[in-house]
Amino acid sequence: MVLVVGIAAGTAWLLRSIGRSPSPWTDGGTVTVSDEVGLPGVVDLLEWVLTIDHRRIGILYLIFGTFTGLWGATDAMMIRTELLNPEAVVWTSGTYNALFTTHGLTMLLLFVTPVFTGIGNYFIPIMLGADDMAFPRLNAIGFWLLPPALVLVRAGLITEVIGRLFLALDLDLGFLFAIQPPELGWTLYPPLSVVSTNPETDILLVGLHLSGIATTIAAINFITTIILERSDSVSWADIDIFSWGMLTMSGIILFAFPLLGSAFVMLLLDRNFGTTFFAVKSGGPLLWQHLFWFFGHPEVYIIVLPGLTLVSLILPKFAAREVFGFRSMVYTTLAIGVLSFGVWAHHMFTTGIDPRLRMSFMVVSLAIAVPSSIKMFNWIATLWNGRIRFAAPMLFCIGGISTFAVGGITGVFLASIPVDLLVHDTWYVVGHFHFIIMGLIVFAMFAGSYYWYPILTRKMYDRRLALVHLVLTFAGVWIAFFTMLIVGYLGLPRRYATYPAEFTLLQQIATGGAYLLGLGVLIWLWNMVQSYRMGPRIENADVWDLKDIGQFTREWQWFETQLEREDE
């Protein structure tokens, strides 16, 4: 009871403090009084719920993605806290196992893609001169499938909270407690996922299926918009690199996600209706791995291509020159998209598949490093002879490519079958993919959040806080994930709730790095929210002096007309 009242009071206080009128803001000697950001009324809220406007839907996606990202990051902080001790003393092993499962699923399927879909929704129609996305209603449906998907995927925790609230009201709804967070790993390998008696496993599969449908809907919308909805003045050659990235991403989604959906349905049937797709007798566990990774490896590129191309878009703006090798940037993006379907079995090098098969997957996996390296050299060539400006978006881009180098090179190591035998399913793999996922993808998101902040909010962010955020995040990535590479090379497997005592110090160092990352995220959030409420208002659309260097691109031109229209 106390709990309920407490939560209600807390929420009311929070809402009031958000709605409070801000104080005047001092900015470099000039006092700019920012306008008030009040509580939205019911009508406003309804407008947002019913909207089919691509910019509003884009913002809904961004808010959703921020929320899931924070939730996934909370899981990560809980994982790392548990690992401060070699024994499971902070949380039980079961809780730990549930944490990395929900962390992985939330981050991959409910955080990264929604965030990039949000950015794309807002900016791609503007950058391509389209009025809106090709299918505005479908766009809204695609978004509104995500919140229920999230509830289903994270049901274990949600039902427990609801159950506890009712307990506080002396009402014992026992079945709510039967639904536990899944303890399977994001890869959901059978037989473990078939024999699991937790009802949440079924709910999870339905939720993931739903999120897959949402993702596919958004992909179809992007493909149609980019190909058919461009204004007459935007020819194929004028399409910006980020749109190319989103187009390729959407193409991969179109082929990968339906397969994942089918695999989920097969797993659901196996669990509930006695089918035997993944039964041991018919070699089913290996079948799942083939199906899952036929989706799973393309998924890796689904999440990384928008990040890579976003870096390619932002980097030249702060180097005062065009991106080097635009054409090869596009071709490498497309090449990665195609090759991504030919490498899936590199996740199965230790399963005892045919050695010749294994060999050919090694070759393709090495080959896919070529387009990625070309991107790297192109970025460096873009910086060379330019005029580098150290603004937050640029620093996040440069930081991102420097960590991406490590993520990519460790990836080549993993593609080499003998090295993979050493480090497969150890912390090395966790370190490797976080160098890319955190080091490049999330860095690109942060870069985008600062770069376009003026357009999204009409305000400027706090540059000093952005710098603190950058330093914390950059240091955090190297400390947390480089330590994981070492721990893995020393042999410690991943998904280990407890570990031999000799790894304690290294694990604690990694946790320290993770806490830096967590702190950085909080500072970013504070900056985003507070600057929106009280930041200095943007008067001049050319925030980044892009006119001087001839890169005042469409979205900024659009922003300029918006500002002019407001002044009238």
Add this chain to the structure above:
Amino acid sequence: MNQSRLLPLVVLLVGLIVITVAVVPLPTPGYDSVSEVLLRTLHRRLLLVAVPLTLLVEGAILYAMITFHANNDPKPTEERPSFEITWTVVVVLILLFVGTSSYLVLGNLTVSAGPDMTNSSRPVDVHVTGQNWFWEFTYPDEEVTTTNTLVLPANRTILFRITSTDVIHSVHIPALGVKQDAFPGRTTTFKTNVTKAGTYRLYCAEFCGVGHSTMLATVRVVAPPEYQQWLQQHKRTQSDRPQATDAT
């Protein structure tokens, strides 16, 4: 452009470096098994190329950042196909090096142990069975079974036949360079030869449920006479207690 004339030289230099790194013999300090020597030597070979390459890339980024920071004379981007071709060829050369040296290691039967791996001198057969959450080791020739302790003779070829009774597990002995998944209903194999006596840790490396991180076993490698002695002793205690398992 005289810069461009240097490019073939760069390609040649990289080619020479990777060929040298691919063939130069490396010392094998403290490695405990034939597989470990192969795997870790390859890993170090790759590092010999990867570490300088990483430093070069990071150095170039840092150098560009500092040198061209607030540069008042930014040059417009031009097309430089010669540069693009050069670094593409360099990357291809390096990946060819990675591919070939990995292939050579795999070619050694110890690593790519397929199902048809019968060898001249009879190997020591060990059946490894993973189940929630412990390891069972059976020596079929000796009719000996142990739990969570694996005793092996040094300097003999060991053939692991690996399976599981429930979910997927994975045999992972990092100090010996052994890794092979254990599937229910299937048998996978892995062959090695341990050259140093000692005690090593066997981990389960495939998530198998709540006890996954406690699914550890001890690998004790001893001299062959000692191994025989252990077998005899074990057989005796086993016949005393019909379904005895090793206490450790």
